[in-house]
Amino acid sequence: MTENFFSITANVNYINQALEEAREVDKALKIVQNYGNGILLSATSMTKEEFNTALVHKKPVFIRHISAFDAIGEINNNMTTQDVANMVMSYISNIEKDSKIAVQIRKARGEYYFNPIDLKGEIDKILVELGAEAEIKEPDYIISILLDEANCYIGMSPSELNLSSWSGGMVHYKKEDADISRAKYKLMEALDTFELNLSDIRSALDLGAAPGGWTSVLLEKKIAVTAVDTGDMDIRLNKYQNYTNIKANASEIELPEQSFDLLTSDVSWNAKNTAVLVNRASKFLRDGGYAIVTVKLMGDKVRRTIREVKEIYQEIFDVMATKQLFHNRDEITLLLRKRK
Numbered sequence: 001m002t003e004n005f006f007s008i009t010a011n012v013n014y015i016n017q018a019l020e021e022a023r024e025v026d027k028a029l030k031i032v033q034n035y036g037n038g039i040l041l042s043a044t045s046m047t048k049e050e051f052n053t054a055l056v057h058k059k060p061v062f063i064r065h066i067s068a069f070d071a072i073g074e075i076n077n078n079m080t081t082q083d084v085a086n087m088v089m090s091y092i093s094n095i096e097k098d099s100k101i102a103v104q105i106r107k108a109r110g111e112y113y114f115n116p117i118d119l120k121g122e123i124d125k126i127l128v129e130l131g132a133e134a135e136i137k138e139p140d141y142i143i144s145i146l147l148d149e150a151n152c153y154i155g156m157s158p159s160e161l162n163l164s165s166w167s168g169g170m171v172h173y174k175k176e177d178a179d180i181s182r183a184k185y186k187l188m189e190a191l192d193t194f195e196l197n198l199s200d201i202r203s204a205l206d207l208g209a210a211p212g213g214w215t216s217v218l219l220e221k222k223i224a225v226t227a228v229d230t231g232d233m234d235i236r237l238n239k240y241q242n243y244t245n246i247k248a249n250a251s252e253i254e255l256p257e258q259s260f261d262l263l264t265s266d267v268s269w270n271a272k273n274t275a276v277l278v279n280r281a282s283k284f285l286r287d288g289g290y291a292i293v294t295v296k297l298m299g300d301k302v303r304r305t306i307r308e309v310k311e312i313y314q315e316i317f318d319v320m321a322t323k324q325l326f327h328n329r330d331e332i333t334l335l336l337r338k339r340k
Contacts, residue, residue, distance in 0.1 A: 004044045005032070005072070005153060006051070007106075007146055009065040009168045011324055012038040017302055018062040025054045033148070035108045039168075041146070041153070052161040061306070061332060062324045064169030065162055067104075067144035069155035076150065081114040084152070085122035091154045092143060100135035101127050102159070103143045104167035110149035119145075139165055171326045180234045181213030183266055186327040188217055190292050194321050194335045198223070201261040205284055207250040207277065208267035212237050219243055223262070228253055251277055255284045263291040271295045271305055275312035282316045287340040291317060294331045306332065 010018035015038060023029050026044045033041040044051045048068040055066060071091035075084055095101070103123045105116040123143065124134035139159045146153040159165045166172070171189050191198070203224045206215045210231030218225045224242035227233055228250045237243050246253055250265075263285045265278055278293055285291065295309050310319055317336035324332045 004046065004048065004051070006042055006044065006048070006066055006068040006155075007108075007144075007153070008040040008042055008063055009038055010040075010062045011064075011328070012036070013330065014062045014302070014324060015040065018060070020303075021058065021060040021063050022055065025058060026051060033108070035148075037108075039106070039108055039146075041108065041148070048155075048157075052157065056161060056163065059321070060163070061322050063163065064324065064326060065164045065166070067142075067146065067153075067155055067162060068157050069144065069146070069153040071154045073152040073154055074150055075112075075147075075152050077113050081118050081122055084114060084119055085126060088119075088123060088143070088145060088152065088154050089126050092156050095127065095130045095132050096140075097131035098133065100133045100138065100140045101143060101156075102136055102139035102141070102165065102167075103127075103134070103145070105145040105147065106168060108146050108148040110147060112147060116147070137165070166326075169326055178236070179213075180216050180236065181211055183213035184217050186266060186294065186325060186333065187214045187264065187292065189325045189327045190323075190333045190335070191217075193323055193325060194292075196290060196292075196335065201290070203260045204262040204264060205255070205260040205281065207263070207265040207281060208269070209233065214264050214266055215243070218262075218264070226255070226260070250281065253281075257283045258286040258289075260285050261289050263289065263293075265291070265293045267294075268296060271297070271309045272312060275309050279312065279316045282338055285338050287338055289338050290320075291334075291336040291338070293334050293336065294328070295334060296331050298330070310334075 008018055026046050028045040030043045032043055052068055073087045103120045105120055127134055141156055142159050142162050143156045173185050204218045206225055206227045208229055209215050209227035210229035210233050212234045215225050215227045219240045226244040228246045230249055233245050313336055317338055320337050321335040
């Protein structure tokens with residue numbers, strides 16, 4: 001049957017780039033269905049394990065989540081939610097006692113007589129009865145279910161092979177009314193995705209900081225921040241004693257060299273111009289220090305833009321990671337490390 005069926009999820013605007021990344025792993029890859037919502041159902045000539053492992057090793061930029069399927073079940077209106085749960089579990093084997101398992105259900109297309117949340121609840125009950133633990137945030141395994149009208153694609157994989165433990169790679173944070181800017185979630189996701197150790201980061205330089213979304217994230221993590229922008233910063237940041245605001249053009253500032261552990265920049269500027277600015281400001285960053293920057297992707301030369309921007313950064317930095325995060329829109333995020 002179907003051990004070589006899987007779903008690819010990416011930002012709908014960059015689904016073609018995601019497909020290119022998948023085909024770099026398997027040139028014979030076929031599209032079974034493009035659902036038009038950022039989900040592709042595909043088939044690979046490789047085994048589930050070979051394809052998943054190769055794609056994880058590749059560290060794709062645009063693919064944010066994959067699910068490999070082991071079976072296709074059929075659903076109809078005569079089945080209860082319990083019936084569907086039992087059918088799903090009939091295809092799942094080797095449930096390890098005390099293992100943490102997340103159930104992720106996604107609707108590709110179609111309307112259903114049952115609520116996917118209720119279906120998840122029924123499957124969770126079965127998992128607990130089998131000695132497993134229903135887990136959402138840090139699972140050992142993920143049971144993936146893709147609903148496509150009468151077809152129900154079903155699979156289970158170690159969570160690291162899904163690229164993200166979040167369903168569809170859709171990382172969610174609790175929204176607060178007091179949030180200075182929604183842009184803060186980009187930095188929060190970047191820190192989580194890149195697994196950057198903040199224990200040695202005591203000071204940060206935030207370029208193009210207004211109104212202060214990224215600055216607020218760093219301050220909340222007890223990092224001293226110098227925020228630079230010609231625009232106004234949110235006055236609520238003034239409550240932090242380790243906060244400094246320089247109202248100036250980022251290209252004109254003068255600060256002690258090698259005085260910061262981290263440099264950040266999230267600006268809506270031309271990607272190459274931003275890279276030149278960050279490189280100039282890198283003298284304020286200590287050797288071995290990190291930078292997190294966004295790269296705006298304008299026009300249809302996406303891969304060319306990324307390649308050219310990386311070439312600029314590589315004059316000063318090693319590019320440690322590149323990712324189109326869930327909270328990115330027409331941009332990607334880079335993790336850089338200044339060479340010693």
